[in-house]
Amino acid sequence: MSIELTTLLFFGSLIFFLVLGLPLAFVLGGVSVIFLYFTWGIDSFYLVASQIWGTMESFTLVAIPLFVFMAMVLERTGVANALYRMMYLWSGGVRGGLAIGTVFICAIFAAMCGISGAAVVAMGTIALPSMLERGYDKHLALGAINIGGGLGILIPPSVIMILYSLITGVSVGKMFAAGVLPGLLLVVLVAIYIIVRCYFQPELAPALPPEERAEWPEKLRALRSVLLPILIVVMVLGSIMAGIATPTEAAAVGVLGALISSVVHRQFTWQLLYDAALRTFSLTGMIMWILFAAHAFSAAYQSMDAQTLIEGLMANIPGGPWGTIIVMQVILFLLAMVLDPIGIMLITLPVFMPIVTSLGFDPIWFGILFVINMEIGYMTPPFGFNLFYLKGVVPPSITMPDIYRSVVPYVLVGIVGLAIVMIFPVIATYLPDRLF
Amino acid sequence: MPVLYAFINGVTRLNAWIGRIASLLIFAMFGILLLGVFYRYALDAPTVWTTELTQFLFGLYAVLSGGYVMAHRGHVNVDIVYARFSPRARAVLDIITSVLFFLFTGAVLYFGGLIAWESIDSMETTYSSWNPPVYPFKAAIPVAAFLLLLQGLAKLFEDIAIALGRMTPEPDNAEHRP
Amino acid sequence: QDAKTTTWRVQSHWPTASSSYDDSLVRIKNIIEERTEGRLKLKLYPAGALFKAQQTFNAVKRGTIEMGTISPAYAQNQMSLAGIASGLPFAFRNVWEVAYFHKNLGFEDMLREEAAEHGVYYSTDKVYPTEMVVNKPINSYADFKGLKIRSSGALETFLTKAGASASYIPGGELYTALSSGVVDGAHWGAAQGAASMSLYEVAKYHVKPALNIAGTDAFIINQEALDALSEADAKIVRDALDEQFWYRTNEYLYLERLALSKAMANDGVKITTLPPEVQKKLTAVARESWDEMGKRSDKAGEALDKLENMLQQLGYIEAS
Ligand code: NA
Ligand code: NA
Numbered sequence: 001m002s003i004e005l006t007t008l009l010f011f012g013s014l015i016f017f018l019v020l021g022l023p024l025a026f027v028l029g030g031v032s033v034i035f036l037y038f039t040w041g042i043d044s045f046y047l048v049a050s051q052i053w054g055t056m057e058s059f060t061l062v063a064i065p066l067f068v069f070m071a072m073v074l075e076r077t078g079v080a081n082a083l084y085r086m087m088y089l090w091s092g093g094v095r096g097g098l099a100i101g102t103v104f105i106c107a108i109f110a111a112m113c114g115i116s117g118a119a120v121v122a123m124g125t126i127a128l129p130s131m132l133e134r135g136y137d138k139h140l141a142l143g144a145i146n147i148g149g150g151l152g153i154l155i156p157p158s159v160i161m162i163l164y165s166l167i168t169g170v171s172v173g174k175m176f177a178a179g180v181l182p183g184l185l186l187v188v189l190v191a192i193y194i195i196v197r198c199y200f201q202p203e204l205a206p207a208l209p210p211e212e213r214a215e216w217p218e219k220l221r222a223l224r225s226v227l228l229p230i231l232i233v234v235m236v237l238g239s240i241m242a243g244i245a246t247p248t249e250a251a252a253v254g255v256l257g258a259l260i261s262s263v264v265h266r267q268f269t270w271q272l273l274y275d276a277a278l279r280t281f282s283l284t285g286m287i288m289w290i291l292f293a294a295h296a297f298s299a300a301y302q303s304m305d306a307q308t309l310i311e312g313l314m315a316n317i318p319g320g321p322w323g324t325i326i327v328m329q330v331i332l333f334l335l336a337m338v339l340d341p342i343g344i345m346l347i348t349l350p351v352f353m354p355i356v357t358s359l360g361f362d363p364i365w366f367g368i369l370f371v372i373n374m375e376i377g378y379m380t381p382p383f384g385f386n387l388f389y390l391k392g393v394v395p396p397s398i399t400m401p402d403i404y405r406s407v408v409p410y411v412l413v414g415i416v417g418l419a420i421v422m423i424f425p426v427i428a429t430y431l432p433d434r435l436f
Numbered sequence: 437m438p439v440l441y442a443f444i445n446g447v448t449r450l451n452a453w454i455g456r457i458a459s460l461l462i463f464a465m466f467g468i469l470l471l472g473v474f475y476r477y478a479l480d481a482p483t484v485w486t487t488e489l490t491q492f493l494f495g496l497y498a499v500l501s502g503g504y505v506m507a508h509r510g511h512v513n514v515d516i517v518y519a520r521f522s523p524r525a526r527a528v529l530d531i532i533t534s535v536l537f538f539l540f541t542g543a544v545l546y547f548g549g550l551i552a553w554e555s556i557d558s559m560e561t562t563y564s565s566w567n568p569p570v571y572p573f574k575a576a577i578p579v580a581a582f583l584l585l586l587q588g589l590a591k592l593f594e595d596i597a598i599a600l601g602r603m604t605p606e607p608d609n610a611e612h613r614p
Numbered sequence: 615q616d617a618k619t620t621t622w623r624v625q626s627h628w629p630t631a632s633s634s635y636d637d638s639l640v641r642i643k644n645i646i647e648e649r650t651e652g653r654l655k656l657k658l659y660p661a662g663a664l665f666k667a668q669q670t671f672n673a674v675k676r677g678t679i680e681m682g683t684i685s686p687a688y689a690q691n692q693m694s695l696a697g698i699a700s701g702l703p704f705a706f707r708n709v710w711e712v713a714y715f716h717k718n719l720g721f722e723d724m725l726r727e728e729a730a731e732h733g734v735y736y737s738t739d740k741v742y743p744t745e746m747v748v749n750k751p752i753n754s755y756a757d758f759k760g761l762k763i764r765s766s767g768a769l770e771t772f773l774t775k776a777g778a779s780a781s782y783i784p785g786g787e788l789y790t791a792l793s794s795g796v797v798d799g800a801h802w803g804a805a806q807g808a809a810s811m812s813l814y815e816v817a818k819y820h821v822k823p824a825l826n827i828a829g830t831d832a833f834i835i836n837q838e839a840l841d842a843l844s845e846a847d848a849k850i851v852r853d854a855l856d857e858q859f860w861y862r863t864n865e866y867l868y869l870e871r872l873a874l875s876k877a878m879a880n881d882g883v884k885i886t887t888l889p890p891e892v893q894k895k896l897t898a899v900a901r902e903s904w905d906e907m908g909k910r911s912d913k914a915g916e917a918l919d920k921l922e923n924m925l926q927q928l929g930y931i932e933a934s
Contacts, residue, residue: 021518021526022533023511030536033543046678047664048540049547052577054666056495059487059784062469065462065497114786157790165812167660169631172789172812243795244477246787252469281459282510285501289511292499293540302663303623346663350630382514391512400514476796482762482781484770491784554672563690563697564782565770 001039003309010035010301011338015382024388025286028293032300039304047303048296055288055295059248060159064118065284066251067109070232071122072276073258075129077267082225084130089214089222095198096205098136099144100191102127106148107187110155112236112254114162114247116378117287120149120386124393137204138398140194142406143379146386147190147414150375153341155183157240157247160341160371167349170363174432178368181427186372186417193413228264232257286392290385291340298343310351321359325366328352329373329418336377340385344374368421368428376414379407440593447590448507451583455504461497465490484565492573499576503583506591523605527598534592541585548577621655622680622839627667627688627831630660633806633869634831638739638862639683642833642854649850654843656681671834675732680839683739685830686725687767693728694911695721698918701744701828702907703772704893704900705925712741712827713863719920722829724913735840737855739831740862742870743824744769747808747817748799749792751886758892764788764800768903769825776899785811792816801825805873806866814881820874822887901931 010031017027029048036044055061074080084098091097102123109119123145131141153160156176165172198205214222235257239245245253262268310331317327328348335344349370356366378386381404390403421427472486505511518526554560555571562570597603624643628635643656665673670682671689686699693699699721706712716722716738729736752758758778765773765780773780783791783800791797793816802811805820814820833855840848877883888896908918925931 017533017536018514019517020529020533021513021515022530022536023513025511026533026537026540029540029544033539034536043676043678045543045547046550046673046676048543049551049577050665050669050673052499052544052548053495053551053574053669054662056499056573056577057491057666057668059491059494060786061498062465062490062494065494066466066469069462069466159786162786162789165631166629166785166810167631169810171815173793173815174812239473240790241794243791245473246783246791246796248787249469249473252466253473255466256470277459277462278456280462281455281497281501282505282508284498285505286510286512288498289502289505299664302659305657342662346660350660353630388512392510399516399519401516404516476762476779476781480762480779482779484774484781487782487784551669551672558691560691563687563767565765565767565774565780 003305003312006035006039006304007301007306007309010304014297014338018382024383025289025293028290028297032293032296035304036300044300044303047299051296051299052292055292060114061288061291063113063115063248063251064121064287065280066248066255067113067118068121068125068283069276069280070251070254070258071125072279073255073262073272074229074232075125076272076276077258077262077265079225079228079258079261079265080126081130082222082265083229084127084134086222086225088134088208089219091208092213093207094195095202095207096140096194097207098127098131098134099140099194099205102131102141102144103148103187103190103194106145106151107155107183108233109148110151110153110183112233112240112247112250113152114157114159116150116152116375117385117389118251119152120145120389121283121287121393123149124390128394132395135206138402139406140197140204142390142394142398142403143408143410144190144194145390146379146384146403146407147186147375147410149386149389150378151183151186153378154179154186154368154371154375156180158371160345160374161367163342163345164349164367164370167345168353168363168367170367171432173435174364175367177431177435178364178428179371180431182368182372182417182421185420185427186375186414189413189417189420190410193409197409228257228261232261283389283392287389290388294340294385295342298339298346301339301343302347306347307351310348314351314355321361324355324359325361325369325422328356329369329422332370332373333376333380336374336384337380338383341374341377344377345370362425362429364432365421365425365428369418372414372418372421376411376418379414380411381407440597444590444594447586451503451507451587454500454583455507458497458500458504461493465493465497468493485568488562488564488566488568492568492570495573496576499580500583502580503587506584506587524599524601527595527605530595531592531599534588534595537588538585541581541588545578545581545585548574548581552578619653619655620843621657622835623659623664624656624681624683625659625663625665625670625673625679626683627661627670627685628683629662632661632810634739634862634866635660637865637869638831638858641862642858645854645858646851649854650847654847654851671732671734674834674836675734677733677836677838679836681833681835683831683833686832687830689729689834692732693725694914695725695728695917697768697907697910698914698921699725699738699829699832700768701826701830702900702904702921703769703826704823704897705904705921706827707823707930709741709743709827709863709867711924711928712829713860715921715924716741716829717859719924721917721920724917728913729834730837733837735835735837735852737833737835737852738829738859739833740859740866741827741829742831742863742866743804743827744801744830745804745808745824746799746801746821747813747883748819748821748886749795749817750798751819751884752821752888752892754889755892755895758888761799762797764791764797768907769801772825772900772903775903776896789813789816803830805870805877809873809877814877814883818881818883819886820877820883822885823893897931 087101161175476482552575555574560570686696690696
């Protein structure tokens with residue numbers, strides 16, 4: 001069987017069984033096992049179990065339960081709610097202020113954490129209820145969290161960038177520096193989108209009713225609610241920058257900050273801690289079993305000679321160097337709909353990189369395009385990690401179609417950002433050229 | 437069918453119990469990581485064991501969650517078409533798609549068991565400076581797969597009972613979340 | 615009628631950007647495919663694609679895949695000699711000495727015998743040094759003792775015993791940790807390895823002499839898969855691997871120096887040589903750790919005797 005046909009069947013079955021309602025983790029795992037059986041034989045199931053062990057051993061994933069736990073504590077102690085009340089008071093007549101504030105918080109989260117999952121689950125817990133409570137449109141709110149959560153891989157530190165550097169040989173420091181401005185660009189683009197959209201459709205994000213608008217003294221008093229979150233951010237970022245802790249260890253520092261906050265907020269109880277721990281276990285478990293199966297899924301696809309497909313696709317491309325870059329982005333975009341970023345990297349980069357460099361393009365710039373594309377991929381249906389992580393935390397009234405629908409405008413915003421960085425490479429290359 | 441109900445309840449309780457205990461590992465990971473930072477930064481005497489132990493506890497924590505998450509309907513799915521069916525039709529659908537579930541967990545149980553056995557057989561250690569044994573953590577893979585498989589069986593029996601009209605489905609699955 | 619073609623799946627422990635992926639793995643693939651006139655094909659998988667490095671030995675042993683590349687450190691659990699193969703600290707001083715130990719003194723044959731017990735054919739790809747990079751010069755033992763070094767495995771134990779503060783940090787966090795000062799130094803291979811992880815951007819001193827020099831990269835082949843080839847083709851594979859050892863060991867030395875010169879020119883890296891007092895101290899501590907390795911099995915003891923004999927003859931150590 002040709003790799004084209006295998007690919008079609010492989011991803012076709014993924015979509016088919018997803019639609020039938022089987023949980024994602026078991027669809028990925030089950031489809032892998034079936035295809036491995038027919039392309040390699042029963043003995044290859046060893047690979048599935050082996051990938052689970054490999055995932056259990058990834059130290060950087062330890063940040064997931066820690067950041068999720070931090071968010072759970074902040075939510076249960078009312079620290080998060082106080083923060084959103086403050087943002088609401090201060091945004092006053094500005095429509096969409098909370099959604100924009102959420103994306104800003106996501107950007108800060110991204111600077112603290114090198115992966116995507118923790119931020120999405122954390123913000124889904126903290127930000128979503130606050131926005132829904134105040135009458136925000138669910139699609140507007142969900143999408144903002146979806147795109148904001150993905151910033152974790154674009155704003156340094158970033159595990160995906162480190163892997164990109166390992167596979168392509170470019171400098172990690174330059175990649176980190178290159179991600180900063182495109183990350184901020186995306187934040188600005190999302191903010192512009194929210195402002196414009198809410199200007200034309202005010203009902204999507206109600207501003208604070210005039211009778212509730214506070215006077216200065218109350219506004220200032222509400223500012224106190226930022227103190228604790230700022231304390232946490234300073235503790236986490238401070239410990240990374242001062243060389244006290246590695247990014248993963250800094251997640252534990254974040255938990256410490258959350259616990260201190262709960263004591264300061266006079267909400268600390270053992271019951272609260274236990275509840276938060278149980279919920280964290282449940283959410284981390286959901287994430288991890290998806291990762292277990294997703295890693296088996298991409299290993300299975302690679303064993304089927306996936307690279308030949310990419311080589312074939314790249315063989316005859318019209319449109320010169322820029323046509324090639326655009327076709328690569330389209331391939332990445334399509335793959336990101338059905339595969340995880342690490343798998344995509346292993347399959348495509350060995351084929352892409354020699355072409356990119358021989359055409360004279362900057363591999364750092366290409367890396368940033370790659371990472372932005374993966375960030376978009378985190379929220380493109382049918383298989384986007386962020387979509388499923390979010391589904392795990394939202395109230396039952398929000399369904400998968402809601403989440404799928406919510407990402408459409410934000411995916412477009414992401415593509416606009418990708419195009420801007422593609423046309424103006426200086427956005428990515430300015431900082432690394434300056435710093436190194 | 438009291439035996440069947442007893443099985444379903446027993447399995448669910450077992451996983452809930454294991455989950456309650458395993459969930460406490462978050463405190464261990466938190467504490468050990470901070471301790472590692474403290475030793476390295478404040479005392480200038482880095483430990484050889486904190487990173488490795490945290491990593492292994494995390495692996496245990498992550499893999500053991502499978503059955504617990506399933507018992508609480510926490511493994512997310514796509515409910516676009518699925519939500520439109522009647523509870524009975526959903527049960528039938530779940531019975532059919534459970535083939536994939538059992539293939540996957542069965543493969544993990546058997547081959548995870550093999551990986552664990554290879555490790556136990558050679559009394560595998562990490563050969564790091566701390567050099568702890570690996571086999572207890574590798575053994576967690578088949579154990580976790582077994583717990584998940586049990587929960588899957590419980591769900592299958594429930595679905596069969598619902599499909600046959602012997603059991604009314606719970607009103608809203610989401611209520612089960614902790 | 616066409617001759618039967620066999621395809622082997624080969625899981626590498628090198629990522630595609632590692633020079634060894636092309637220079638070692640792709641090279642051996644091309645040679646084998648050419649010399650067997652296409653009867654044996656190798657399908658290469660970069661690091662982590664099918665199996666993680668630590669699981670590759672078992673996957674080859676079981677025959678799930680036919681061939682792989684590993685660091686012997688990942689096989690210590692199965693092979694008692696793997697500890698010595700992946701390097702004793704401060705033992706050898708030159709790469710040629712290790713090559714002589716492997717090929718002329720029979721250490722390679724001992725490794726093959728032990729791997730054969732697991733149904734695996736073992737062949738060292740090359741021998742090369744492991745060297746440290748640090749962010750401040752080391753001028754005294756006090757300087758050395760004050761260092762926080764990212765290390766792993768046997769070297770972590772050794773560095774700790776020698777007085778430095780060694781700890782393990784996963785590769786994914788190494789760059790960040792070194793740039794922020796969580797650690798002051800690290801070893802990741804030698805010059806090429808450090809360059810591949812961008813470590814020279816944040817650590818400007820390359821430390822000589824080497825922490826160890828050893829056969830840190832190796833090929834492993836499932837014995838049944840090898841036996842399933844015609845005797846002529848199996849010989850082609852074995853001979854190609856033997857030739858590769860000499861070719862790559864020498865080439866790698868050249869590439870190491872090239873990478874170091876480049877780092878010195880482009881990143882302002884300086885070479886810092888450990889002061890004699892530090893070297894003396896490290897050598898003394900090192901010998902204790904050799905004894906530990908020798909205790910792993912009778913074979914390991916035999917290999918260690920052979921090694922110590924050689925070092926004595928070379929005048930590097932006193933008789934113990
Ligand atoms: Na980040
Ligand atoms: Na996607």
